[in-house]
Amino acid sequence: MKLDIEKISERDGVIVKVETENLDASNVKEFREKMQAHLDGHGLVMLDMKNINFVDSSGLGALLSALRVMNNKEGQLKLYGMNKPVRALFELVRMHRIFSIYNSREEAFAAL
Amino acid sequence: MNKKMPTMECGKVAILFTEWSQDSVDNPNLGVSNDLLPICGKHMLQRVIEKIVDSGFLTIHVLLTNSSGEVRDFLGSGERWGCSIQYHQNHPQSLLREKLKTLTLADDDHYLVANSHTLPILKKSFYEPGNNHQGKVAVHGNEKAIAWTGWGIFRGDWLMAQQTVAQLHENAMDESSPKARCLTHEPYTVITLADLVNTSRRILNESNANNEGNYIHISRGSKLHDSVQLVAPVFIGRHVKVSANTIIGPNVVIGDGAYIDKGAHLTNSIVMPDTYIGEILELKQVVVRGKSLANIQLNTVIEVSDSHLLSVVSDVLAQGPWEYRFTYLFDLIGNVFRFGKQKYGTDKTLKSAEVVWD
Numbered sequence: 001m002k003l004d005i006e007k008i009s010e011r012d013g014v015i016v017k018v019e020t021e022n023l024d025a026s027n028v029k030e031f032r033e034k035m036q037a038h039l040d041g042h043g044l045v046m047l048d049m050k051n052i053n054f055v056d057s058s059g060l061g062a063l064l065s066a067l068r069v070m071n072n073k074e075g076q077l078k079l080y081g082m083n084k085p086v087r088a089l090f091e092l093v094r095m096h097r098i099f100s101i102y103n104s105r106e107e108a109f110a111a112l
Numbered sequence: 113m114n115k116k117m118p119t120m121e122c123g124k125v126a127i128l129f130t131e132w133s134q135d136s137v138d139n140p141n142l143g144v145s146n147d148l149l150p151i152c153g154k155h156m157l158q159r160v161i162e163k164i165v166d167s168g169f170l171t172i173h174v175l176l177t178n179s180s181g182e183v184r185d186f187l188g189s190g191e192r193w194g195c196s197i198q199y200h201q202n203h204p205q206s207l208l209r210e211k212l213k214t215l216t217l218a219d220d221d222h223y224l225v226a227n228s229h230t231l232p233i234l235k236k237s238f239y240e241p242g243n244n245h246q247g248k249v250a251v252h253g254n255e256k257a258i259a260w261t262g263w264g265i266f267r268g269d270w271l272m273a274q275q276t277v278a279q280l281h282e283n284a285m286d287e288s289s290p291k292a293r294c295l296t297h298e299p300y301t302v303i304t305l306a307d308l309v310n311t312s313r314r315i316l317n318e319s320n321a322n323n324e325g326n327y328i329h330i331s332r333g334s335k336l337h338d339s340v341q342l343v344a345p346v347f348i349g350r351h352v353k354v355s356a357n358t359i360i361g362p363n364v365v366i367g368d369g370a371y372i373d374k375g376a377h378l379t380n381s382i383v384m385p386d387t388y389i390g391e392i393l394e395l396k397q398v399v400v401r402g403k404s405l406a407n408i409q410l411n412t413v414i415e416v417s418d419s420h421l422l423s424v425v426s427d428v429l430a431q432g433p434w435e436y437r438f439t440y441l442f443d444l445i446g447n448v449f450r451f452g453k454q455k456y457g458t459d460k461t462l463k464s465a466e467v468v469w470d
Contacts, residue, residue, distance in 0.1 A: 024417075056417050056418055084407070084410045084412035085412055088407040088414045089414060089416065091394065091396065092394065092398075092405060092416070092421065093392075093394075094393075094394045
């Protein structure tokens with residue numbers, strides 16, 4: 001799994017583009033390991049989810065863990081670019097009320 | 113002019129198209145034709161057949177496409193409704209005319225054409241041929257836009273002149289060969305899943321209006337924890353189990369045998385029979401069938417792979433924690449020996465609603 005990293009110049013933050021179609025039990029451990037450094041090192045992490053077509057409960061758990069890390073240090077985790085199936089799953093498990101979710105990168109930036 | 117052929121049919125004759133609309137990317141489904149998905153205990157196909165028979169059409173020719181097995185299994189010979197049903201395969205590629213030839217329609221007789229995805233609300237007089245020899249069509253809409261419901265009374269020779277289903281649609285509303293137009297209120301329809309949710313809401317609201325806004329129907333064998341909150345209107349099918357701290361309604365239909373686990377919250381949704389809804393899930397404007405969930409607002413269907421979120425009840429029983437299996441089995445055994453009403457909880461839970469039992 002590849003994570004494309006783009007620094008956000010005007011803030012202590014990064015945009016992380018997840019280059020995988022599935023975020024599930026098969027790759028969630030790798031996702032956690034790769035994300036940890038960026039979560040620890042920045043106050044703002046924006047996750048670009050455009051490429052992700054499928055998330056299972058392991059994937060949801062990994063995203064929740066990431067959110068907890070950021071909340072504990074009063075940072076921000078923002079998700080954007082979710083496709084409809086992934087969005088439907090988030091709404092089913094009520095995680096759309098827990099995460100900050102935006103349709104696009106511009107919307108996510110506008111909300112800062 | 114064709115002579116009227118002697119047939120074994122008796123009474124008036126109807127031609128019923130199933131799967132009138134085609135599935136498409138913009139019209140996702142739950143793996144079964146929408147007219148076979150139950151709403152408040154009855155699916156649209158059943159409601160349509162009952163209407164056709166009630167209107168005096170005792171011979172029904174059913175034109176089948178993809179869901180032929182399920183349709184045949186359900187309708188059988190028609191004996192259940194006191195009618196005679198004959199089946200004809202209607203492949204999309206074949207000409208409608210070729211299909212209708214096998215029905216031996218008489219030129220000057222009138223036939224009811226109907227479809228299983230839409231049920232218009234019409235007066236009884238619509239179903240009589242009347243004096244309009246050109247036939248009549250049931251339409252809905254207003255001055256700006258009128259659409260055909262897919263129901264009409266047509267002469268045999270006119271029907272035989274239609275080459276395809278598309279041509280039938282077009283010519284039914286053709287101004288050059290006018291048919292009497294009967295305006296109906298918005299028909300019940302299940303062409304899309306959004307239509308299914310809207311039709312379900314309408315049926316519930318009609319029952320709700322008849323029950324002074326307190327319609328909560330709990331069918332035989334269902335068990336609800338004391339802490340369940342029901343917000344009218346709600347329809348709960350047979351042998352449904354609803355666990356603690358769940359909120360159901362408004363506008364919720366739960367099919368037979370479903371299992372709603374602790375803390376779930378359902379509004380404006382339909383849960384199909386034998387579906388397991390996991391703990392703390394929120395269902396808002398969705399239709400759920402086993403592991404498949406259709407989100408109406410997003411117009412998308414997803415398959416949920418995690419059985420503890422959504423599943424078929426039998427899978428939960430086979431694989432779920434032992435507590436589920438024993439609780440469910442004890443309930444089932446209890447239901448066998450218990451007749452009539454089930455203890456469902458306190459009046460406070462139901463907020464003084466009038467509960468209808470069947």
